[in-house]
Amino acid sequence: MTFTIVGEARPNSFEFETSALIKASGFREYDARWWVGHPGSTKAPELNLIGVQALGMGLGTLIRRLGVGPDIVTGHDFRSYSLSIKLALVSGLMAAGARVKDIGLALSPMAYFAQFALDTPSVAMVTASHNENGWTGVKMGAARPLTFGPEEMSALKKIVLEADFDLRGAGAYEFISGFRELYVDDLTKGKHISKKLKVVCACGNGTAGAFAPEALARVGCEVIPLDVELDHAFPRYNPNPEDMQMLRAISEKVLETGADVGLGFDGDGDRCGVVDNEGNEIFADKVGLMLARDTSSLHPGSAFVVDVKSTGLFATDHVLKANGATTDYWKTGHSYMKRRVAELGAVAGFEKSGHFFFNPPIGRGYDDGLITAIVVCQMLDRNPRSSMADLWRALPLTYDTPTMSSQCPDEVKYGVVDRVVADFQTMHREGADFAGQKIVKLITVNGVRVVAEDGTWGLVRASSNKPELVVVVESPVSSERRRQMFEAVDAVLRRSPEVGAYNQTF
Numbered sequence: 323m324t325f326t327i328v329g330e331a332r333p334n335s336f337e338f339e340t341s342a343l344i345k346a347s348g349f350r351e352y353d354a355r356w357w358v359g360h361p362g363s364t365k366a367p368e369l370n371l372i373g374v375q376a377l378g379m380g381l382g383t384l385i386r387r388l389g390v391g392p393d394i395v396t397g398h399d400f401r402s403y404s405l406s407i408k409l410a411l412v413s414g415l416m417a418a419g420a421r422v423k424d425i426g427l428a429l430s431p432m433a434y435f436a437q438f439a440l441d442t443p444s445v446a447m448v449t450a451s452h453n454e455n456g457w458t459g460v461k462m463g464a465a466r467p468l469t470f471g472p473e474e475m476s477a478l479k480k481i482v483l484e485a486d487f488d489l490r491g492a493g494a495y496e497f498i499s500g501f502r503e504l505y506v507d508d509l510t511k512g513k514h515i516s517k518k519l520k521v522v523c524a525c526g527n528g529t530a531g532a533f534a535p536e537a538l539a540r541v542g543c544e545v546i547p548l549d550v551e552l553d554h555a556f557p558r559y560n561p562n563p564e565d566m567q568m569l570r571a572i573s574e575k576v577l578e579t580g581a582d583v584g585l586g587f588d589g590d591g592d593r594c595g596v597v598d599n600e601g602n603e604i605f606a607d608k609v610g611l612m613l614a615r616d617t618s619s620l621h622p623g624s625a626f627v628v629d630v631k632s633t634g635l636f637a638t639d640h641v642l643k644a645n646g647a648t649t650d651y652w653k654t655g656h657s658y659m660k661r662r663v664a665e666l667g668a669v670a671g672f673e674k675s676g677h678f679f680f681n682p683p684i685g686r687g688y689d690d691g692l693i694t695a696i697v698v699c700q701m702l703d704r705n706p707r708s709s710m711a712d713l714w715r716a717l718p719l720t721y722d723t724p725t726m727s728s729q730c731p732d733e734v735k736y737g738v739v740d741r742v743v744a745d746f747q748t749m750h751r752e753g754a755d756f757a758g759q760k761i762v763k764l765i766t767v768n769g770v771r772v773v774a775e776d777g778t779w780g781l782v783r784a785s786s787n788k789p790e791l792v793v794v795v796e797s798p799v800s801s802e803r804r805r806q807m808f809e810a811v812d813a814v815l816r817r818s819p820e821v822g823a824y825n826q827t828f
Contacts, residue, residue, distance in 0.1 A: 330345075342372040374411050378420075381478060395446070399429075431592050447461045450589065509696065524571065526587070562589070607631070627672075630765055634798065637651075651767070660679055660689070663679045723827075726824045739769050759778075774803075
């Protein structure tokens with residue numbers, strides 16, 4: 323079968339209906355994201371259904387060439403177009419000889435769980451996660467519990483864009499009914515909260531609304547639902563627990579109801595955000611530090627992995643040191659983190675975005691926001707005299723920012739980051755003052771994290787799944803030092819005219 327692969331095609335045209343539209347930039351570092359558009363949008367689509375079919379052919383070809391066999395799990399999130407995209411993907415997979423096991427409407431971690439429960443090596447989950455409506459994507463893997471990294475994504479991109487398909491046919495399709503119940507049963511089996519916790523469960527009208535309230539109720543929580551009704555228009559806010567709008571909505575509900583904790587889930591359920599009983603929004607890296615303290619007390623000598631956006635406290639915390647815990651700072655991104663947690667045999671990995679990864683005996687190594695939520699409740703259960711706010715206040719004080727993003731086109735964002743890294747390396751080498759102090763350390767495993775003499779640091783990296791640059795700043799000293807570091811980092815960024823305004827500041 324001959325496919326015409328194009329990077330641009332105007333909707334409502336002959337070319338759009340007869341060519342595989344699949345923009346090259348949609349193949350990202352560790353998953354795939356494309357703009358497919360929505361009513362009222364003037365932005366040109368980057369993918370059509372024939373392009374999705376080509377993606378399925380490429381993925382089916384790749385998993386065979388990787389030697390993992392033809393079996394693959396598929397699922398889709400709750401967006402108006404996700405089911406049609408999944409079915410187009412399935413048709414392409416089957417053309418390449420894949421044997422598809424479809425679990426239907428699902429969370430990403432439910433699809434990862436299905437790889438184990440159905441003894442199926444590969445996965446293709448159709449989801450745009452927390453991206454705005456109009457985006458779609460696919461999270462893929464062929465070695466449970468891992469998902470694709472740059473090597474596999476580059477191979478997939480080459481196969482698809484060159485139409486280098488092995489279309490052997492003889493594919494198969496099976497719909498797995500009732501899989502939701504198996505997933506929730508597995509999440510909650512043997513887990514019970516003895517302390518009666520009132521929990522705000524916020525889902526932003528995304529897919530998690532069909533799963534999280536029941537899971538939390540089953541382990542013994544009194545669930546206060548917030549925006550749990552499925553509505554793919556996302557009428558209140560995007561289901562993104564890193565976004566301050568969602569966190570503030572949770573905060574208001576916690577204060578209104580006197581809840582013990584507020585838990586918010588993203589669009590595909592692999593992330594969890596936390597608000598304490600006093601309505602304070604706790605950034606996920608600080609939640610990770612609390613869980614690391616709790617976990618290392620149960621498992622002394624634990625190893626943890628955190629991403630480069632996370633607080634510096636993991637390296638200095640006296641409780642972790644007393645428990646013999648060690649921490650490795652690694653690349654941001656769920657695929658990178660999963661791999662590093664597996665490589666080091668770490669008990670857990672924590673990412674500032676809210677992706678948390680628990681190895682046995684807690685989890686299976688993949689990111690699941692519902693597992694995170696249950697672990698947070700178990701931590702509160704083990705500390706009956708301490709509230710969530712008490713546990714947060716017990717951490718050393720730092721002054722940090724939310725994860726801030728500035729617009730920067732996909733085609734140039736990595737070049738901008740390369741220039742920023744080079745600028746910092748020059749300043750470090752020459753001993754120049756930066757934000758009023760000398761640079762004592764640069765961490766360049768993922769963008770650049772510049773650390774000053776007093777421990778204040780700033781990070782710049784390219785977003786892996788959106789046309790944006792990411793900036794995070796933290797100071798253990800003062801809000802003024804945080805501001806100085808941010809302004810100094812921003813000044814370096816502004817040397818590149820391609821960098822746009824921030825989506826939010828502090």
